[in-house]
Amino acid sequence: MRPFVFTQAQNQEQALAAAAANETAKYLGGGTNLIDLMKEDVERPSELIEVAGLGFQEIKSNQNGGYTLGAMLSNADTANHPDIRRHYPLLSMAMLSAATAQIRNMATNGGNLLQRTRCPYFYETSMPCNKREPGSGCGARNGMNALHAIFGWNEQCVAVNPSDMCVALAAIGAKVQVQRVNGTTRTIDFSDFHRLPGDQPEADNTLQPNELITAIELPKPAFSKHYYYLKIRERSSYAFALISVAAGLQIENGTIVRAGLAMGGVAHKPWKLTRAEEFLTGKLPQTKNFEQAAELAMREARPLEDNEYKVEMGKKAIVRALTQAYEKNA
CATH class of the missing domain: 3.30.43.10 (Uridine Diphospho-n-acetylenolpyruvylglucosamine Reductase, domain 2)
Incomplete structure (x- = not known):
């Protein structure tokens, strides 16, 4: 060091x-x-x-009918908070699937949003990596890329975002509050917080220089009854997702009136499944509809040489997550 x-x-x-x-x-x-x-x-x-130690460690209700999470609060305290377990069990489930209890006790909510890819070419300083050293090339593009992106990648970078918490936040539709040097604040929609590689693969998010994350704003609870976070990984603990799916369903009178769906392990950012969400709205919570939503979600996948398995795995994972979400409290 x-x-x-x-x-x-x-x-x-x-x-x-x-x-x-x-x-x-x-x-x-x-x-x-x-x-x-x-x-x-x-x-x-x-x-x-x-x-x-600056504060920002509270969980409190907000004016939108949801809750605001302090950025400096630990992942463990957030996931186990009674209001989060009750109103946002999808978020709690996703956070508790991450890493180990010891790491969750230390990791902060703001830090979780900023964690960097676990691509081995990024970590190995002798290898080319545009994210670590812009202009050096992407070693994974034509290298070992079985764990890499199937959505949103380009020749500059094929890395994936490693967070579990962020996949659930994408499905829920959170916002990020930040403080600027000049004393002003701004709020970023979660779908706009992380970014695709574009021509700046070294940039993981849309924060401006020196901005400080102070809170995460959650909307009014919608998926407290029907939810599931599915994490498929190579071992049962201390492993990042090959593919993960955060699924939330709001069901009224036997019909889906709102769906929240996002995937992890497939892109440079948590991958929001907007087309699948729109398709499911107004539909019955049935397997055939879940299967059609999965087909829509994976239609634009572009697998690399070694990760074509993620396409079929992704379809099955979406169906399974939606089924598990529906069956909770059915």
């Missing part, structure tokens, strides 16, 4: 000012991803600005 300056910010204004004064500084929350990347010499910040 390279030398760095450690700054313990006393308030958010001090944290923002310190970040603005040093373009190579990084905010430090739980550090469960950032510190690993520093040890591997992938991330090389000259300064770490500790923000975990």
Whole structure:
């Protein structure tokens, strides 16, 4: 690990000012991803600005009828909070499927949004990676890419977002609140927070320089009865998803009036299944409709040389997640 300056910010204004004064500084929350990347010499910040002690650790109701999650609250405290378990069990289920209890105790909500890909070419500094070193090439594009993207990739990058929490937030339709250096704030729709590689594969999200995530805003609960988070992985713990599906259904009088669907392990960002959601709205919660929704969802998949299996696996995973969601409290 390279030398760095450690700054313990006393308030958010001090944290923002310190970040603005040093373009190579990084905010430090739980550090469960950032510190690993520093040890591997992938991330090389000259300064770490500790923000975990700044507050933003509450869960409270908001004016939209939903809840607001503090960005510095741990994943474990969020997932196990009684209001989240009661009103957003899909989010709780997804968060509790991630990593290990020890990591969930340390990892923060804001940090979870910012965690970086686990692509082995990204971690191996001797290999080309446009995300780590722009312009060097993408080693995975024509290399070992069985774990990589089937949606939204280009020749610049085929990596996938590793988060479980973010897949559920995409399905729910959350928003991200951020603080700017000039004292103003802005709110980002979750579908716009993460980005596809485009011509800037090194950029994982749409945050502007030095912006600080302060909260995640959840909409009015819709999927508290019918929900399921399916995570398919190579081993049962401490493994990232080959494919995951967050499925929520709002059912009234036997008909689906709203669906929330997103996939993980398939793209540079949590992949929102908008066409499938629209198809399911107004339909009966039946297998044939779930199968047709899965076909629609996977229609635009573009598998790489080694991950064509993800297309069929994705279809079956969507059907299974929707079926499990419907059968809860049916």
